[in-house]
Amino acid sequence: MLSEQDNELLTRVGPGTPMGDLLRRYWTPALLVSEVPTPDSDPVRVRLLGEDLVAFRDTNGQVGLVGENCPHRGASLYFGRNEECGLRCPYHGWKFDASGACVDMPSEPPTSVFKDKVQLKSYPTHESGGIVWTYMGPAEKMTPFRDFGTETLAPEHVSATKLHTTCNWVQAMEGNLDTSHISWLHQFNGVKDIQDDGSDKPGYPSNPMSWKFWAHDRAPRLEVEDTWYGFKYVGIRTTPNGFTHVRMSAFCYPYHTVIATVPFGCRQGLFVPIDDENCWRYSFTSRNVENPQGIGGANLFSVAPFKFGRAEVNGNGIIPREYTAENDYGIDRDEQRHRTFSGVAEFVSQDLMVTESMGPIYDRTQERLGTSDKALIRMRRLLIAAAKKVAEGGEPPAVDPDLDYRSIRSAEKILEEGEDWRILGTNDDPLVQEMDVDGIPASTPTTRS
Ligand code: FES
Ligand SMILES: [Fe+2]
Numbered sequence: 001m002l003s004e005q006d007n008e009l010l011t012r013v014g015p016g017t018p019m020g021d022l023l024r025r026y027w028t029p030a031l032l033v034s035e036v037p038t039p040d041s042d043p044v045r046v047r048l049l050g051e052d053l054v055a056f057r058d059t060n061g062q063v064g065l066v067g068e069n070c071p072h073r074g075a076s077l078y079f080g081r082n083e084e085c086g087l088r089c090p091y092h093g094w095k096f097d098a099s100g101a102c103v104d105m106p107s108e109p110p111t112s113v114f115k116d117k118v119q120l121k122s123y124p125t126h127e128s129g130g131i132v133w134t135y136m137g138p139a140e141k142m143t144p145f146r147d148f149g150t151e152t153l154a155p156e157h158v159s160a161t162k163l164h165t166t167c168n169w170v171q172a173m174e175g176n177l178d179t180s181h182i183s184w185l186h187q188f189n190g191v192k193d194i195q196d197d198g199s200d201k202p203g204y205p206s207n208p209m210s211w212k213f214w215a216h217d218r219a220p221r222l223e224v225e226d227t228w229y230g231f232k233y234v235g236i237r238t239t240p241n242g243f244t245h246v247r248m249s250a251f252c253y254p255y256h257t258v259i260a261t262v263p264f265g266c267r268q269g270l271f272v273p274i275d276d277e278n279c280w281r282y283s284f285t286s287r288n289v290e291n292p293q294g295i296g297g298a299n300l301f302s303v304a305p306f307k308f309g310r311a312e313v314n315g316n317g318i319i320p321r322e323y324t325a326e327n328d329y330g331i332d333r334d335e336q337r338h339r340t341f342s343g344v345a346e347f348v349s350q351d352l353m354v355t356e357s358m359g360p361i362y363d364r365t366q367e368r369l370g371t372s373d374k375a376l377i378r379m380r381r382l383l384i385a386a387a388k389k390v391a392e393g394g395e396p397p398a399v400d401p402d403l404d405y406r407s408i409r410s411a412e413k414i415l416e417e418g419e420d421w422r423i424l425g426t427n428d429d430p431l432v433q434e435m436d437v438d439g440i441p442a443s444t445p446t447t448r449s
Contacts, residue, residue: 002364002380010384011168011361013273014050018387023049023254024137025396027145029272029282030065030123031055032160033130034316040082049136050275053123054078056098059085063132064098067121071102077120096120129153129284130160130317144401148256148268148408149286160284163309163319165271165352168361169255169279170380173271175355176257176281177379179235179247180372183218185350187341188305191215197297200241202416204263206297210412211304213237213245220247222374225422229253229398229408230382233375234421235260239414246421248411251379253386253398256408262296264411264425264432277360286406305340306347323349325356 002010013020028048035044036057043056045068052068054077064087068076075091082088086103088095094115095104100122105115123134124142129150135142150158165172175181191211199205205213220235229252237245247260255271270282301308309319323329329344329352336343342350369377386397409425409432423429 001367001369004363004365006380006384007361007364009387010364010380011170012276013169014276018391019383020049021137022383022387022390022396023273024135025141025143025390026254026399027126027133027135027143029131029162029270029280030125030134031132032162032317033127033132035318036063036132043078043080043082043087045078047274047278048134049273051136053121054080054087055125055132056080056082056087058082058087058098062098063125063127064096064100065123065125065132065134066096066098066100070094071118071120094118096122098122098125129286130158131282131284143396143399146399146401146403146405148284149266149406150284153286157285160282161317161319162283163281163348164274164321165279165281165356166277166325166360167279167356167358168276169271169273170383171358171362172279172281172355173255173257174376174379175351176259176269176271177249177251177375178373179222179233179249179260179375180218180220181354182247183214183220183237185342185354186304186306186347187215189339190303190305194303196240199297200239200243200414202243202414202419204295204413205245207262207300208298208303210262210296210300213239216240217245220372222372223421224375224378226378228403229405230256231375231378232410232422232425233378235372236421244415246411246413246415246424248421248424249375250408250410250425251375251382252405252408253396254383258408258410260410260412262412264409264429266406266409301347304347306350307345308347309349319348321349321352322346323352329353 009018013023030048031046036055039057039059039061041057043054046053046055053065054068055065057063070077070089072094075089077087079090080087086095086097092107097103100120102115102118108114123136126133126145194208194212197206199209217237220237224231224233232250234246234248239245249260250258257269266286268284272280272282323346329349331343344350344353390396407427411424
């Protein structure tokens with residue numbers, strides 16, 4: 001439970017809010033590279049942290065991210081002409097380059113120097129891992145771009161998606177971090193029929209067996225460990241054979257999550273506020289090599305009866321929403337009674353059903369938290385403390401360029417006798433060292449929440 005004041009502080013991200021000021025100190029995803037595919041391609045509307053912007057790729061290939069409304073009399077530059085290294089307003093022809101400078105003002109006399117005094121709001125951009133990132137904080141306090149493993153990613157391995165979620169970014173992220181709900185929301189009757197394939201023993205279980213463990217012990221014990229990037233935590237479950245199974249996920253300031261994966265994972269899920277009541281869930285690959293040892297067995301989802309919204313449907317990385325609040329997420333009561341716990345056919349829409357139905361900004365003065373909510377309590381506390389620190393003139397956490405952001409990983413394993421879960425997925429984990437490729441530990445192909 002949070003006070004009304006803390007809930008406001010945690011969730012509101014517009015200009016001038018404490019949390020908005022904290023988030024603006026990090027490079028943040030603004031849009032997918034695929035949305036501005038080629039020089040002089042169509043401008044794109046971008047709403048980010050409550051600000052209305054327009055993105056365009058100029059003739060030289062540079063991506064501009066500028067205020068949507070023309071500084072002359074406010075027409076939307078989304079309708080502008082993207083031509084010859086600038087975006088030209090359709091109303092009176094004023095033209096702005098990617099830095100927001102007014103480079104042409106043809107509606108004024110040729111002798112006028114007025115254009116030199118006009119500046120359109122603009123933010124710097126950096127392309128990495130299929131995402132156009134931006135920095136929206138004070139220029140004099142610009143923090144370095146953090147490399148989560150995308151800067152050296154081969155083009156053929158770049159994979160980024162985004163999914164629109166109609167609720168506040170924090171509650172969407174809480175849903176993703178929450179390890180206990182996988183024993184409930186995502187369950188289905190067939191789990192009990194999964195045959196024991198022998199991986200219920202210390203080591204890495206097959207993915208089908210993971211489903212079995214989540215269904216077997218539905219009240220995981222949580223342990224949280226603070227780290228330089230935020231925290232990591234495990235949900236501890238007892239397997240049918242009596243072993244200790246852990247799912248470890250990581251939270252990195254300000255909205256990054258890496259969700260438990262066998263044997264360990266690097267794929268990032270980011271909950272980026274569009275405004276206070278909407279967010280994009282970005283996801284991107286950060287490694288070149290996918291699970292070379294095949295640990296984890298069959299694809300996690302091959303055993304589940306659920307559909308998955310595929311980004312390829314649109315071809316541009318934006319995952320379409322088939323199931324929404326308007327159609328009650330397609331809930332099928334017969335399915336819910338007889339086959340699946342949720343009655344919703346698509347895996348991610350199961351998550352969206354529960355997080356969006358909490359309301360656009362959940363009133364956390366009303367909640368009753370239990371022991372299985374320990375991790376999200378920690379996440380809120382860290383974010384609130386960081387926002388207060390920055391509001392008092394302090395520096396945001398986890399922005400040092402010398403830190404190795406590529407080493408933030410999740411894990412899932414059945415522990416050996418005496419094994420400490422805190423080593424899993426770190427650079428000290430023998431498996432991470434063994435899978436090292438060109439000095440960069442490998443990625444695994446599956447993620448889940
Ligand atoms: S409103 Fe844009 S040029 Fe006049
Ligand atoms: Fe989930």
